[in-house]
Amino acid sequence: MSDPILTSPLSSQLKAHTHAIHEQLDHAIMTAGMFSDRPGYQNFVLVQYRFHRDLNALYGDPALARIVPDLPARNRFAQLVEDMADLDIPPPEATESPVAHDPSEAMGWLYVAEGSKLGAGILTRLAEKLGFGASFGARHLQPDPAGRSRSWSAFQEAIDRAGLDPDRCVIGAESGFTRVIDYLGSVTSARA
Incomplete structure (x- = not known):
C-alpha cells in the first residue's frame, strides 16, 4: 500500500511535512x-x-516564473522597504541569501512566503489596532490583487503541476520556516 502523503499533490505534501515547524x-x-x-x-x-x-x-527568476507566471507581481519586498521607512527602521546590513538555486528547493522557500499571505489577514487587523495599514507601515500585509484565497490556490495549482522534486521542496520549505524562526529569535532576544 502506498503512502498517501507521497501520492498527494505537492502542496499537500508540503503542508503535511511542515505542519509542526509552521505551528x-x-x-x-x-x-x-x-x-x-x-x-x-x-x-x-x-x-x-x-x-x-x-x-x-527568486521572485525575478525566469525559471521560477515559468512555474508561477505572476511570480514577480507577488513579491512584497518593495512594500517592506516602504514599511521600514514609515517605521524609521534602518535596513540591516545585507547578508548573503541562504536560498538554494535548485528550482524545487527555491519553490519550497516561496511556499513559506506565499502561504504567509493567508495568515496576514489576521495580522492586518492586529496591525490596524496599532495604527498601521495599507498606506502606512503595513503595506506588505495587504492581499494580492486576486485576493488571499484565490492567489494561494493559484500558487498551489502551479506548484502541483510543475513536476518539482517533493523532497527538495520540503527541504526548502523547512529551511524557510527555520530562517524566519532564527530571525525572530534574533529580534526577540535583543528586545529582552
Missing part, C-alpha cells in the same frame, strides 16, 4: 508580543524584511 513559528510570533505595541511591531516588520530580502531574487 512553532505561528506560536513564536504570537507569544513574542509583536502586535502588542509599536516596538514589537517594528521587530515583526524587521523579521519580514530580512526574510523577504533573502527571497527577493
Whole structure:
C-alpha cells in the first residue's frame, strides 16, 4: 500500500511535512508580543524584511516564473522597504541569501512566503489596532490583487503541476520556516 502523503499533490505534501515547524513559528510570533505595541511591531516588520530580502531574487527568476507566471507581481519586498521607512527602521546590513538555486528547493522557500499571505489577514487587523495599514507601515500585509484565497490556490495549482522534486521542496520549505524562526529569535532576544 502506498503512502498517501507521497501520492498527494505537492502542496499537500508540503503542508503535511511542515505542519509542526509552521505551528512553532505561528506560536513564536504570537507569544513574542509583536502586535502588542509599536516596538514589537517594528521587530515583526524587521523579521519580514530580512526574510523577504533573502527571497527577493527568486521572485525575478525566469525559471521560477515559468512555474508561477505572476511570480514577480507577488513579491512584497518593495512594500517592506516602504514599511521600514514609515517605521524609521534602518535596513540591516545585507547578508548573503541562504536560498538554494535548485528550482524545487527555491519553490519550497516561496511556499513559506506565499502561504504567509493567508495568515496576514489576521495580522492586518492586529496591525490596524496599532495604527498601521495599507498606506502606512503595513503595506506588505495587504492581499494580492486576486485576493488571499484565490492567489494561494493559484500558487498551489502551479506548484502541483510543475513536476518539482517533493523532497527538495520540503527541504526548502523547512529551511524557510527555520530562517524566519532564527530571525525572530534574533529580534526577540535583543528586545529582552
